[in-house]
Amino acid sequence: MTSPHVKLDIDATREKLDALGLGYANEALDALLAEAVSIEMPAHQFLERLLDTERAGREERRIKTMLKTSKIPTGQTLENFDFAFQPAIERSRIETLATGAWIRNAEVILLQGPPGVGKSHLLVGLGIRAIQLGFSVQYYRFDELLTAIKADGDLPPTRLKSRKYMSSSLLLIDEMGFDPMNLEEAGLFFRLVSYRYARGAMIITTNKSIRDWTELIAGDEVLAAAILDRLLHRSHVLNIKGRSYRLRDLEELLTKQSA
Known part of the structure; x- marks a missing residue:
């Protein structure tokens, strides 16, 4: 007692x-x-x-x-990513990126490939790992990002740099490429990329290959080249080609129903 x-x-x-x-x-x-x-x-x-x-x-x-606060979708981590299903992705390369050294160096990861191959899963998983390592992270679907940067289009630089898409250590941009930008949007996106160049890291997922970015960026070759020049200078480009996870799940469901 x-x-x-x-x-x-x-x-x-x-x-x-x-x-x-x-x-x-x-x-x-x-x-x-x-x-x-x-x-x-x-x-x-x-x-x-x-x-x-x-x-x-x-x-x-x-x-x-x-x-x-980062707005990262839940449920997708590096631990539950199915590397066996997607052999086009080198596990060792993802494990190296998971150390976060590239974030400290303000580099860019560009995840390219068709829908359903795991681009968003890797983006989210690397974003979660970055938070665990102590970095500030902000997630946007590309359409949400365009809405945000257009709303802030007239802000002076002193106020603009405090926005999370400018100030976060790591900016996650998901699902870029489904709809082309107009000239105003492309110019604002260039401003964002230019500001973050050598200041903050980014991960971008896109269904467009690099050669198709002119079509994505308002058909403006000069602007597309300027954006890509900054994105690719300090970058890790992962081209993911393989089966769709969503189609795999559908195939399994149909197989069970027909059994």
Whole structure:
């Protein structure tokens, strides 16, 4: 039975932990104290365990918050990507990118290929890994990005650079290429690419090959060349060719129904 004096000491410790903002340590205090007593844990080891609990709790909270504010779709990670189904993608190359070194160097990943081959899954998985590594990340479908940059078209540079699509360490642009840009949109996209060049990393998924970008960028060869020059200078281009995951699922469903 815990003596009144010990309980008072623990309550005082709780108050101090709360005053210091160590909420996760406070929640774990009773369990860790019980464990420490039962195995005669040295004081320094107990303190380390208490601090590790606080740090782990804060890190989990940070990741949850960043995942929410980044607008990244849920459910797709590098761990659940089916590399066996898509042999065109080198697992070792993705694992190298997952270290995040290219983000520190403000480089670009361009994921090209037809619909359904896993481009968006890799974009999301690498985005989640970037958050786990401590980078700020923002996700946009390409049509959403165009809406945002057009709404901010008249902002002065001092205000524009605070927008998340400009300031995030990693900008994720998904599903580019289904509809061509008009000249205004292409000019605004060029402004974004120019600002982020050597400042912030990007991942872009597209169903268009590089040779088709002129058609995508308002038919303007000069503007297309200027955008590609900045995107490809420090880039990792992955051309994904293979079967569609969605068609695979449909094929499996039809096979089951016909069995």
